[in-house]
Amino acid sequence: MIGSLVATAFWAMLPAYVPNNAAVLAGGGRPIDGGREWRGARLLGDGKTWRGTTVGTLVGVCLAVALNALAEPASAAVGVDLPTFALPAAFALAFGAMCGDIGASFLKRRSGRERGAAFPGLDQLDFVVGALALAFVVDTDWAVAVFTPRVLAVVLVMTPVLHVVTNVGAYRLGLKDEPW
Numbered sequence: 001m002i003g004s005l006v007a008t009a010f011w012a013m014l015p016a017y018v019p020n021n022a023a024v025l026a027g028g029g030r031p032i033d034g035g036r037e038w039r040g041a042r043l044l045g046d047g048k049t050w051r052g053t054t055v056g057t058l059v060g061v062c063l064a065v066a067l068n069a070l071a072e073p074a075s076a077a078v079g080v081d082l083p084t085f086a087l088p089a090a091f092a093l094a095f096g097a098m099c100g101d102i103g104a105s106f107l108k109r110r111s112g113r114e115r116g117a118a119f120p121g122l123d124q125l126d127f128v129v130g131a132l133a134l135a136f137v138v139d140t141d142w143a144v145a146v147f148t149p150r151v152l153a154v155v156l157v158m159t160p161v162l163h164v165v166t167n168v169g170a171y172r173l174g175l176k177d178e179p180w
């Protein structure tokens with residue numbers, strides 16, 4: 001029971017998990033805020049770039065397409081009916097994740113945190129909130145069917161754990177400047 005919930009939650013959230021990591025690898029170039037400030041601090045900061053956001057979103061959508069091709073054998077292997085992603089849902093998960101992360105940077109700058117500063121709680125869940133919110137708006141029927149209350153509960157518990165593990169890993173590998 002819990003195993004099938006975890007499998008569904010992880011599978012359904014993969015197109016939202018990967019974009020932020022892809023953005024770390026692809027980041028650089030022009031910041032989205034163009035260097036603009038608001039109320040004495042950068043609007044978003046140099047850590048939110050057009051390239052990172054675009055590549056992150058595309059990687060998330062491509063991953064969803066790949067998962068669609070694997071859904072049948074993967075479902076058979078784990079004995080769970082894993083969901084497929086229509087293009088709008090795939091885009092909503094990937095772009096929503098990037099938007100959640102961008103929104104978090106906006107809040108970090110408003111609260112006096114410099115680029116790269118930690119904001120425990122927000123760092124681990126910003127992209128989840130963004131991805132789920134956009135998915136429920138863009139493809140409501142699909143989101144309601146996949147993200148049942150139980151699956152949502154697993155997502156909210158599992159994501160912070162995965163976030164900490166992947167970010168500490170990326171930091172140790174020298175891919176990221178901070179372990180959060």
Ligand code: CTP
Pocket residue numbers: 023024025026027028044045046047048049050051052053098101102105108114115116117180
């Ligand atoms: N990145 C990007 N565009 C995004 C998100 C991330 O280019 N939309 C890249 C940037 O190079 C960024 C790195 O990924 O520095 C790490 O992402 P993140 O930790 O979210 O950014 P921070 O640099 O820590 O900045 P902030 O304090 O605003 O979160």
Ligand code: K
Pocket residue numbers: 101104123
């Ligand atoms: K972040």
Ligand code: MG
Pocket residue numbers: 116117178180
């Ligand atoms: Mg950071």
